[in-house]
Amino acid sequence: MDVNRMDKRKVLTYVLWVYGLSFGIAALFFLSGLGSNMLLLTPFMAGYMFLPLIAVFIVQKLIYKEQVARPLLLMGRPNWWWFVAAIFPLLLVGLTVLVALMFPGVTLDLGMEAYLDTLDAATTAAMSDLFEMLPFHPLWLLIGQAIIGGITINAIFAFGEEIGWRGFLLRELRELGFWKASLLIGLIWGPWHAPLTLFAGHNYPSTPVFGVLMMTVFCMLVSPILCFITIKSRSIFSAAFFHGVINGSGSLGIIILAGGNPELLNGLTGLAGFIVLFVVNMIIFIRTRSTINVNYKKVFE
Numbered sequence: 036m037d038v039n040r041m042d043k044r045k046v047l048t049y050v051l052w053v054y055g056l057s058f059g060i061a062a063l064f065f066l067s068g069l070g071s072n073m074l075l076l077t078p079f080m081a082g083y084m085f086l087p088l089i090a091v092f093i094v095q096k097l098i099y100k101e102q103v104a105r106p107l108l109l110m111g112r113p114n115w116w117w118f119v120a121a122i123f124p125l126l127l128v129g130l131t132v133l134v135a136l137m138f139p140g141v142t143l144d145l146g147m148e149a150y151l152d153t154l155d156a157a158t159t160a161a162m163s164d165l166f167e168m169l170p171f172h173p174l175w176l177l178i179g180q181a182i183i184g185g186i187t188i189n190a191i192f193a194f195g196e197e198i199g200w201r202g203f204l205l206r207e208l209r210e211l212g213f214w215k216a217s218l219l220i221g222l223i224w225g226p227w228h229a230p231l232t233l234f235a236g237h238n239y240p241s242t243p244v245f246g247v248l249m250m251t252v253f254c255m256l257v258s259p260i261l262c263f264i265t266i267k268s269r270s271i272f273s274a275a276f277f278h279g280v281i282n283g284s285g286s287l288g289i290i291i292l293a294g295g296n297p298e299l300l301n302g303l304t305g306l307a308g309f310i311v312l313f314v315v316n317m318i319i320f321i322r323t324r325s326t327i328n329v330n331y332k333k334v335f336e
Contacts, residue, residue, distance in 0.1 A: 045099065046207050050223060053090035053199060057083065061230030070234055080231055084192045087199025087227075095203065106335065107202035111270025120264050120273040121186050124280040125178060127311055128288040128303055135288070135307035141295035145172070149293035177287055185280030193278035194271070200224050200258070201265045201274040206335045213266075213327045214259065214320070221258030225251030238304045246298070253304045256312035257281070263319055263327070266334050 061083065069075050095103050104110055135141050144150070147166075151159045166173045200220050208216035225247075231237035232246045239246025265274045285304065289297045300306045319327075 042207055042210065045094065046204065048098065049090060049094045049199070049203060049207070052093055053087050054227065056090055057086045057227060058230060060086065061234070065230065065234040076235060080235060080237070081192050083231065085195035087203075088195040091199050091203045106206055107198060108206075108265065108269060108271040108334070109198075109202070111268060111272060114268055114270070116264055116268030117270070117273050117276060120268065120277040121182060121280055123260075123264075124185070124277055124284055125181070125287075127281075127308070127315070128284050130311045131301075131303050131308045132288045132292065134310050135292055135295060135301040135305075138295050138300055138307070141301060142293050143291065144293035145174070145291055147173070147290050150290040174287070174291065177290075178284070181280060181284035181287060185283040186276050187279075189279030189283050190272075190275045191279075193282065194275040196224075197261075197265075197271055197274040197278055201261055202271045205262055205265060209332055209335055213262065213331045216331075217259035217262040218255050220262065221255030222251065224258060225254035228254075239298050241298055249299065249304065252309060253312075256309055256316065259316050259319060260312065263323075266327075266331055269334055 064070055064079055070079070091107070092103070095101050095107070132143075136143060151162060154162070169176060200223075204220045204223065205216060208219060211219065228237060228250050229247045232239055232250055233243045236243055237246075237250075239249055242249075261274050261277055264277055265271060267273075281303070285302060288307075289302045292301050295301045296305070298305060302308055303311075323330075
């Protein structure tokens with residue numbers, strides 16, 4: 036039997052299942068009008084993140100009748116890279132702010148006045164009162180929330196995705212080598228968000244159609260970093276932590292900036308973030324080009 040051919044068939048089976056489930060359920064939800072109900076939209080978007088996990092179970096366990104835990108890196112023990120995964124996203128956000136400040140018309144707004152102006156009067160008043168009561172800058176509170184929420188509740192939902200992207204696909208695409216596999220995972224991962232971007236304005240509410248392309252570029256740029264941390268930690272949980280903290284901290288860099296375009300330019304999912312992620316990828320490439328593929332394959336032996 037041709038192993039490489041079998042791997043391709045298995046990957047294609049998974050992609051068809053994850054896209055079929057995700058797009059099919061999203062179509063029923065949004066075309067039925069349920070997506071206009073904000074009380075339902077938030078839990079739907081959270082539940083959407085578990086569809087890659089369901090697809091993994093169908094393909095890995097029911098169709099191919101293979102083990103799930105050990106081959107998909109669910110047996111790893113806590114290590115230094117789990118900590119890195121929880122903290123590194125905040126460094127990326129900070130660097131993104133510095134890059135965004137180089138754009139014309141973008142200024143630092145530590146008072147968050149521009150952000151508060153976008154909220155309704157009652158919320159603005161409540162947040163202003165809270166900020167005045169704190170003995171420290173409110174940004175520290177938000178950072179703490181991003182970390183704690185990122186490695187707990189956010190990580191649970193992120194795990195639903197990561198077992199598909201950095202668990203199943205990272206294992207099945209290992210013959211391609213680290214960079215080809217990472218970019219292909221990002222290319223699969225990005226358009227998977229399309230229903231959320233097009234119908235719920237996920238990350239790009241003002242430009243949903245172009246946002247699908249932007250989200251795909253973002254996923255392709257952040258995928259090698261997630262894959263690298265997964266390989267170094269030998270655990271899918273580090274990817275879930277990183278993903279969870281990114282989801283919880285991505286907006287921090289935007290709310291302390293005034294001016295510019297918060298969707299397409301300023302944030303981690305905008306041009307500033309793309310520049311930062313590209314540079315980090317170049318550093319990973321330069322520092323690990325002679326060892327990364329060997330380590331990649333060893334993880335899944």
